[in-house]
Amino acid sequence: MGRTQVFLAAGLTGVAAMAAALDAGLLTPADRRLLVISNNAPVPEISPAADAMAGFEALRGRFDRVLSWNEAISPLHPRGWTPRPDDVPMWERHLRRLWDLGDDDVELVVESVHIDPALALVTAFTAAPVVAYAEGLTAYGPTPNKLEPLVSTRIGRLLHLGLVPGLRPLMLTEYGVPEEVVPAEAFTKVLAEVATAAELTADGGTPARGGALLLGQYLSGLEILSDRQEEELHLRMLRAAVAAGHRTIVFKPHPTAPAHRAGQLEREAAELGAELHVADPALPAEALFQSVRPELVAGCFSAALFTASTLYGLPVARIGTETVLERFSVYADSNRVPVTIADRLLPDLADAAAVAGWTPPAAERVASEVGPLLRAVAFCMQPQIYASLRNETAAYLSNRLNSGSQRYFTRRRLSRLALPGGVPAQLAFLPNNPAVRRAARRLRHVARR
Secondary structure (H helix, E strand, O other), rough: OOEEEEEEOOOOHHHHHHHHHOOOOOOOOOOOEEEOOOOOOOOOHOOHHHHOOOHHHHHOOOOEEEEEEEHHHOOOHHHOOOOOOOHHHHHHHHHHHOOOOOOEEEEEEEEEOOOHHHHHHHHHHOOOOOEEOOOOOHOOOOOOOOOHHHHHHHHEEEEOOOOOOOOOOOHHHHEEEEEEEEEEEHHHHHHHHHHHHHOOOOEEOOOOOOOOOEOOOOOOOOOOOOOHHHHHHHHHHHHHHHHHHOOOEEEEEEOOOOOHHHHHHHHHHHHHHEEEEEEEOOHHHHHHHHHHHHOOEEEOOOHHHHHHHHOOOOOOOOOHHHHHHHHHHOOOOHHHHHHHHHHHOEEEEOOHHHHHHHHOOOOHHHHHHHHHHHHHHHHHHHHOHHHHHHHHHHHHHHHHHOOOEEEEHOHHHHOOOOOOOOOOOHHHEEEEEHHHHHHHHHHHHHHHH
């Protein structure tokens, strides 16, 4: 009986992060290592999976086999399926037979263990120990969902990239899961291999050196913005970059965004007198950092902004975070933490002076200023899971809630949790009063008319 590690990844950056963890010796030895690719795009049939992206071949050699999660559970979609409790033994037998696991001891290495497809895989292998990893900024926020004891008790570590010096992950801390940073030098070395293997091109030619690199995000796919609002956000990025003096622009679309989204950008760039290159959507943005060496990297709240700043020392800027904060329909949206971090730490692209004069804040300042803010936001997002943070959150809101920090909280949420900054105590009955709610609905209806 051998020992097999099963790695689950959805994107090329996630595969690169796991490869870096392997190179750094952060994972235990195994007889075999299987990489399972999950294509989580809304329509996987028309979106390339990670193993079909340029540069993947540089990573393939670290794994004995590359498998497809979509094929394993077909015709089910990876984002919408977890095995029913009664079906778990059947699914484990199916996967062991399909992947030729036999009676091997299995260890799972997965991202986003709280949601599918990672949760489905962890549920199927009921006795397998789990290593969680995070390639982005959501690790600095709360665990979005409460995990069953049969899952949480098997998670041994959380690996992350340490993208924000001064912050420590909050995710999974309620279960006592220790965190460990994947060394920056290991990750950048892997990304250099990916960049070389990809033979980077933009628009089919040599990518422009310098200029501004704009990171597209598929926010309409997350139902945060509409298609039109997302397109306008990308146009705002372009206009602000040109206004800041950049005439060479590289636009990196999100891998799952529709291809037609760049058309309006190209027309706008022509009108502004800028030279626009559209990079291959399948390439990780980090590979472009090494090839293009942009003078500025701009985006909304992409984790790649912090990769650019922390790992590559590139100037960065954000745009549109205030709009996204207003657009969250649910306060506990897991994207709230990355948006908050970007909004708090990065300069506004529309403020050319702020962008030009920005330097990464010291880790000590981040820990003292942003750390308490994120813990307060985390409590408001998940007050039951992080009940121990209530007193700290109340103290933060009493002492630090001002015009600069108010945007990260909503009065409705603070009122519901009876925290400072919400509705005054004498008016606390109003949000839950049926007559008041009916009157408010009528007023909104009249206003729309």
